[in-house]
Amino acid sequence: MNHEYADKLITLLENHHNSDNQEAMEAYMRNQFPFFGIRTPERNALLKDFLKENGKPPIEELPDIVRSLWSMPQRECQYIALGLIDKRSRYLTKEHLPLLEELIVTKSWWDTIDHIGPNHVGEIYQNEEDDTYLEKWIKADHIWLNRIAILYQLKYKAETDTERLFRYILLHNQSKEFFIQKAIGWALREYSKTNPEAVKDFIASEQLAPLSVREGLKHVDRKAKEEKSVKNLKGQSIQG
Structure with a gap:
């Protein structure tokens, strides 16, 4: 699923590929994901400048943008996707729980899970009483869904x-x-x-x-x- 906004971000990341950092970053994540080799401070700066020029993603288009980024193999694309959700987290509702569930069970590892739990799921459940997803996740045969349900109240x-x-x-x-x-x-x-x-x-x-x-x-x-x-x-x- 392509989206013009996401495509611009992907091109931006591709243009800042750094092979000097790539191997060490992949090793740190036990070689589970390929990396562009863009370290966190530089990635954050790139996203900040991008948002200044292109604006924050419209909340109604956020799922498509996030899914487009998530489909990329390089781990920085998933980090950027989470960064975009951060920028719109105050608008998250239970309608976004299916999207978050997709992200939890796809390309799962502690780095994305531990961000989604307290920052996104936790944000939603500050104002949401329907615990259907929480109850499903804690009982699921999936350690990352279980971990999210345990950690979402961290803050x-x-x-x-x-x-x-x-x-x-x-x-x-x-x-x-x-x-x-x-x-x-x-x-x-x-x-x-x-x-x-x-x-x-x-x-x-x-x-x-x-x-x-x-x-x-x-x-x-x-x-x-x-x-x-x-x-x-x-x-x-x-x-x-």
Whole structure:
């Protein structure tokens, strides 16, 4: 599916191909995707200049533009597609969930998944009560859909639906998948910055993978060490 707006962006990226960077970037992603060799700062600058000249994509044309970019083999095209969604994220609604689902299950790896989850799916569900997609994703036989459902609330802080977060984690707490265990730990660690007691109690009462526990308690343990250090310093000062 071609789109003139996307074609301009693809040509722009092709014109900035850098073979010096290409091999290292592909190796970092375990050679799962070819790259043009355009590093993040340069890619962001190219997109910024492009948007100044061409404007942001119309929201009604965004799905076609994104799909056109997503169809390209080079990974920078997927990054640019996500960058365009970022620029229109305030206009995302549940009508865009089928598009996001396509992106989640196509050319899937942690780099795109971990952007889509909190930034796009999370944006939609700030104002959406229909949880049909979330419930489908957490129960799907697809680790990246599962990971999205676990991570979409990363930025919610006090607005986190605690019951849903813990329920979703318990649906996968026996998973042997690294990316699921890591997602559980990451989600718990972020929520512990808002509600440390709830996270500590949850981890203590449930059977989670060691990786999930270790990741989930990182912030809590660091805060405890800092408080202990401050307490010791105060004690030394009093004694002195």
